[in-house]
Amino acid sequence: MIYGLRPILEAIENQRDISKIYFLKDGNGVLFNQLKHAAKKAGVGTSFVPEEKLYKLTKENHQGAVAVLSPISYANLEEVLEATDLTENPMFLLLDGVTDVGNYGAIIRTAECTGVKAVVVSEKGSAPINAVVVKTSAGAVFNLPICKVNHLKDAIFLMQAYGIKTVGASEKADNSIYDTDLNTPLALIMGSEDRGINPSTLKTLDKTFNLPMMGKIASLNVSVACGAMLYEAVRQRQD
Template identity: 35%
Template sequence: MKPKYSYNRQPKKIIQKSKSPPGETSPQNKAEIDLTYGRHPVLAALKSDRQINRIWVTGKLLGHGQFYPLIKEAKANGTIIDEVDSRRLSQLTQGGNHQGIAIQVAPYSYWDLTDLINRAKQTPDPVIVIADGIEDPHNLGAIIRTAEALGVQGLVIPQRRAVGVTSTVMKVAAGALENMAIARVINLNQAITKLKEAGFWIYGTTADTDKLLHETNFSGAVGLVVGSEGKGLSQLTEKNCDQLVAIPLVGKTPSLNASVATAIALYEVFRQRQF
């Protein structure tokens, strides 16, 4: 159980004000720091088991009832706390919407694929999303957020030619990352084979099929493969799918954003199960 703290204690007792913390990376090298910022994603990270290396926070937010006890606990666990002004945070985040706080989180610890599958199978008729080469961190973050909101049990991403879990992904996921199991694999098609052996039926989303999404029966354990931006599914991945499905489009736009297509497909999967 987390210790309780009085919210009216003076936050200055746990940190020292700093206009330019010694040894800090310059704002120009912000990419090297890989910051997560904004109240919602930071609050989710503070409540999780993730190791946080450093916190930059305004005095006003530091005294906030939600943040103060969590920041104090983080300091007790070895996190460096710097009270800074809003201008300094704007420099660190390169003008991002920091809302008074930014953190440097330790690198994301990916799940082993076998552990992810075993965890997923504890749920009746589990759903796992397989992202085939998503390169845009905003798309991956949006996919994670949608997947967690709809009840997906896990996500599988490749190591090569695809984005991993970065601070931008954390920001876009808006806290959902802390409740989503993600495995990063060397060979995506070997991972698909392993999912098949575990009883998952693999569906690939593509425009090149007459089988429509809403005409497909998504019962049992489902592995939903979504393709990369622009390229879609790779030929080998498409070949390894048990069934290909298409989202019917009636307008002049030929395709959808990867995260939007994933959201539509996942909604149909869970719509069938709910209603």
């Protein structure tokens, strides 16, 4: 972490990878507003919190802002796609608003184990990559390209332009994942823990399917659901 208005501003201007900036909810002033503007322009995720939260992050004089530096360097999605051989039926994973760091780390770990080429997240509304994510991913964050985009729909449209099939789970879908062809260049979209895939995002996908539910509980933890889907794609590639 780094704290203080000027140091954080310098970090942005020097293009350091910042996961998130926590701002004092009622903060104000010329430099404070300059930093807010710079963060927005750079696409850095922000959160406005009470002072107690800032002092939990650091006991130092934070001046109303604390930034969490990312332990990784984010990859460029277009560069990743350009370097990928689509004849090998690659898989990509897009996360639509996964905010729990434990789930995030577990998903990255499974993605790395199943041969996913890259994980894609949006600038806002996603969990930061912090020490918890690194630990729960078992270090997989260092082995797998992670790309940040302004809007997830942009990534979906880009992948479709490359001929990559975009798919996601929906309880309203008529067909099961087990009746869906996943043995193709594939981008799997996973939704947030509470609402699933955003309805407007769901409409952009090439295909939706459901995961059969046999018990009384109607949903799975997002990291468990992600594992089930990725391994079904792996199974189909081995048939």
